[in-house]
Amino acid sequence: MREDTIPTLFLSRVQKYSDRVALRKKEYGIWKDILWKEYGENVKYVSLGLIALGLKKGERVTLIGENRPEWLYADLGIMAAGGITSAIYTTNSPEQCEYIIEHSEARFHIAEDEEQLDKVLRVRTNLPKLEKTIVIDMEGLKHFNDPMVMSFEDLIKLGRDLEEKYPDLFETRLNEAKPEDTALLIYTSGTTGPPKGAMLSHANIVWTTGAINDALPLYDTDEVLSFLPLSHIAERMFSVFLAIRYGYTVNFIENTDTVTQNMVEVSPTVFFAVPRIWEKYSSTITIRMSESTLLKKLVYHLSLKIGGKITDLKLTRGNAPFLWRIIYLVARFSAFRKLKERLGFDRVRLAISAAAPISPDVLQYYHSIGIPLREIYGQTEDCGPTSVHLGDDIKIGTVGQAVPGVQIKIAEDGEILVKGPNVFQGYFKNPEATHETLIDGWLHSGDVGELDEKGYLRITDRKKDLIITAGGKNIAPQNIENQLKFSPYINDAIVIGDGRKYLTALIMIDEDNVVKYAQDNRIPFTTYSDLSKNTEIKRLITTEVEKVNKTMASVETIKKFTIFDRRLDQEGGELTPTMKVKRKYINEMYKEIIESMY
Structure with a gap:
């Protein structure tokens, strides 16, 4: 059997591991097993459902949602139908969703729930090519009626009905894919402008899954915990493509607040x-x-x-x-x-x-x-x-x-x-x-x-992040920032100094640990802002900065710093979905604070 495209590799694994556990999710406090054969059936019916709607080979389908089995069914179902998956981060704004749907020229969009559907409905007048939005979880939408919207359940039913008429269509369409065909369209975070859509082929992905095993041996007995955004290539590799290649079990977290609890329950072999x-x-x-x-x-x-x-x-x-x-x-x-x-x-x-x-x-x-x-x-x-x-x-x-x-x-x-x-x-x-x-x-x-x-x-x-000081010294801020972040009291740090006489830093405290420190030392505060402005907390962070300064050359030491009085997050635009700081955005947003340190 062919294994040179993602869908053919997937079909091969479904046949090989039919009655073994492929995926696991938690429902009502109990972990539920999903076998490879169930995984395969769901992917098949999503694929046929999209074909029934009119999806043509090479067309892009956008997908937005948290980590769950249905996300994988949709992703692989799109590719099995000959389509190209373009995933969107759940934290994206309606306008950001609009850009990706419009730029990718998607006619079909799959959204997880009412919240993600609302984003598309708010910008639908700007998306004339969008024909149908398929919603995975219809909770809160029972009485919602819109010809552009259908449920994931109805999509599966469309697929079942089409299989009855054309029982060989799924494998026929699946085998039409060629290794050089584009499989994924992944939009970058867009830290320096509009996101760019990187095109990855089936051959790119399949080759990578084979090559990585030479460095990191993976086995069908392994267990992983899926909790980072599936829109990112790294999580996609571990939760989808490598899992298909090596047949291990993927466990989905309940939600982002239960990661540490689910980690203990699953006790994965690969993290x-x-x-x-x-x-x-x-x-x-x-x-x-x-x-x-x-x-x-x-x-x-x-x-x-x-x-x-x-x-x-x-x-x-x-x-x-x-x-x-x-x-x-x-x-x-x-x-x-x-x-x-x-x-x-x-x-x-x-x-x-x-x-x-x-x-x-x-x-x-x-x-x-x-x-x-x-x-x-x-x-x-x-x-x-x-x-x-x-x-x-x-x-x-x-x-x-x-x-x-x-x-x-x-x-x-x-x-x-x-x-x-x-x-x-x-x-x-x-x-x-x-x-x-x-x-x-x-x-x-x-x-x-x-x-x-x-x-x-x-x-x-x-x-683009290298700092050249006013004295002409080249400095890599990443090393200094990593040293600062090793402190249990510092969550993030951005070193400033390009074209300046000395280095300064913007620091975000580790809220949990600093709150604990404040409580233990009877430091009064009511809000995050109070905590960040407190003199004793400033003294604590000064001690941590001085520890790092002792390990650095004089020109690399932090002379002044400011503690952020609010949390940095994706919604505020300061962090990417993989929690990396958007340095350029912060330099612009906090310009006055930066200037006050010079």
Whole structure:
């Protein structure tokens, strides 16, 4: 059987794993299993339902919703019908949804619920090509009547009816897809202008799922937790494409507020998260341990030192001496075993951070407590992975080596260039941007980095984010920001200083830990704004900044900082859906605050 397109690979797995658990979701407090054969049936009927509505090969279908089985049915059903999925972040505004639906020329749109439907209804007069919106969850829409709107259930019924008339149509249409056909249209976050639609082919995705296993072995016995936006290529890879390739089980969170609880319940073997999640877990552990008994604190800190020593020995020698390994096993059992169980990390064998840079200190910390965290570096335009730490060969401070089959080189100006079967087809309806990004087959990443003699890649910063001070010194803000974010009291930091005499920073406090600190020290406050402006909290953050300054060269030290008096979020426009700071937007929005520090 063919396995050279996403739908043919999926059909092959459905046949291979028919009665095994593919997906799991929680309903009314109980985890419900969805078998591969059920998964396959639902994808088939969504596909046939779209064909019945008139979807033609190569047409784009937009999709918006939180992580749930129906999202996957829709995604794969679109591709099986010969269509191209263009997913939209649930946090997008009506105007942002309008841009993607209009730009992609979608005739069909799939929305999760009433909230997401409302966004389209508000801008429908600007979308003359949009013919039908299909709603997955019709709660609150029982008496809603609009010829443009239909339920997901009715779409499935359309598919069943079409199968009765044409029983071979699904496999016929599915097999018409060619590896070089576009499978996905992924719109970038648009931090520097309107989002661009990156076109990824079936061949791009299928090749990547095979190549990644050479670096990160995945098995059909693995379990993952799906909670990051499926609109992002990284989560899509782990929850959809790699799961199809290797047959493991995907568990969906109940909602964004239950991630930590669901993590403990599922206890996944593979856990993928963005740096902000890993930073949050480490700061939570640090604060919890600070509240423990004296004996527990002593055991934890001693075990952490032993873990750090073992990590250093492994990184420098390749392995630790036998005696050290025995001491570490005792430390893991006495201090870290229960800790990992309480967090849901007790079965994790692959821990992965991606979608943004992570501090080497955070990586070192997790290795010390027995969680082998590694980075994957890449971008949408190369299906997610460019480089990764291969096997157990983890070199902290780098993002590993090129994924087998991918080439990496450094341009004269330091930019990282990538070539391989995973590199995208270009930007939809944007030849200028395509020609700027793809030159002679090389993807210009926009990142600056270095390759060592063994091919390990170190990321310096985003090319456009590098700071050149008034004194002409080149500074990579990312390194300083990562050091600041390692503090349990700092959630985010933006270093400022381009064209300036010295560096300053905008800091967002870690609300949970700072609130706890304020309560423990009887510091009065009523709101987040009160907390951020409090003199004692400013003194706390000053201490944390000074700790980082001691590790930096004089020109890299933070001379002044301001604490944000409000939370940064996606709705406010400061963060991307993967929780990366929109630096340019913040520089413009907080211009007066920045100027007050100079």
